[in-house]
Amino acid sequence: MQTLNMLLETALDDSLVIAGRRFTSRLMTGTGKYRTFEEMRQSIAASECEIVTVAVRRVQTQAPGHEGLADALDWSKIWMLPNTAGCQTADEAIRVARLGREMAKLLGQEDNNFVKLEVIPDAKYLLPDPIGTLEAAEQLVKEGFAVLPYINADPILAKRLEEAGCATVMPLGSPIGSGQGIKNAANIQIIIENATIPVVVDAGIGTPSEAAQAMEMGADALLINTAIAQAANAPAMARAMHLAHQAGRLAYQSGRIPVKAYASASSPLTGTITS
Structure with a gap:
């Protein structure tokens, strides 16, 4: 039993490293x-x-639920992960990312240069703009940000x-808040196979079984918000997602x-009674 426990502890003790920072959990959650x-x-x-996203623009404007x-x-x-939710263009996202970095500093995280990059002009399906995302990412990297971009499951864009x-x-499993699960499994698998940086499946996961599916595919981490926040018992669902991503x-x-x-x-076929 001691050997079994040691094997399990070794398997689970594999930290997630993003931009040189080490995290023991591979589950990120949101605050909305x-x-x-x-x-x-x-x-x-x-x-x-250990990582929680915060919508910078909604905090800055004291939007309902963010006061x-x-x-x-x-x-x-x-660890705060400021995100550029609500930004429709690359320029907007760049400005909000800068605000997010200052917000993190004000809250005591002086060395926090993380940003979850979202450029979403599509109001109905909330699908990210690939061209605007790449433009914003290139500029933010030049400014020293650790950029975590939210994208369609596009292997070429990911590379x-x-x-x-x-x-x-951060490829989406399906549209934000839809709870449709992993609809882009084949493309996400290609992204995982080709990436040398962490792949975080973000958006669309609705159940713990879907969270486990994404991790079984080889995703490095998950970001889950709506499936937890809107569950009838949010803390219980959060616990279920924790256990599922570990499994x-x-x-x-x-x-x-x-x-x-x-x-x-x-069962082996050798040594069986034949008559």
Whole structure:
């Protein structure tokens, strides 16, 4: 039993490294759509995540549900991931990213240069603009940001962003908040195979089984917001997502059996009674 525990601990003790910073959790969560700040705090604690996204523009404008958000969490324990949600152009996203970096400094994270880059002109499906995202990423990398771009599951764009110096790529599983699960599995698999930076599956995950599926595919991390925040019991769902992403990661590390078109007996056929 001691050997088994040691093997499991070794498998689970594989840190996520983004832009040289090490994290023990591979689950990121958001701060939007919760019914109350207390529910948000309980959910973040239950998820055991270390990275939490904050919509800079909505905090700056004190949008409904974001009043006092910056002071609602203990930023000495949680790494802030400012995001450029609500930006429709590259120029807007660049300006908001700069505000996000200053906001992180004001909250005590002096060395935080992370930004989740979102450039979304599409109001109906909230699909990211690939050209604007690449333009903004190139400029922000020049300014010293660790850029985590939210993108369609486009393997060519993912490689271009990696070559531009992005810290991760974040392909969507399906549209934001849709709960449709992993609809782009084939393309995400190609992105994972070709990337030398972390691949974070972001958007569309609705259930723990879908979270596990993404990790089993080899994703380095997940970002989940709506599926937790809008669940009937948000803290319980946060805990379920934590367990699911761990199970998926362990399954990926363990190496699944190959898929076959025919049956394979579980019991050996040698030494059986034949008469």
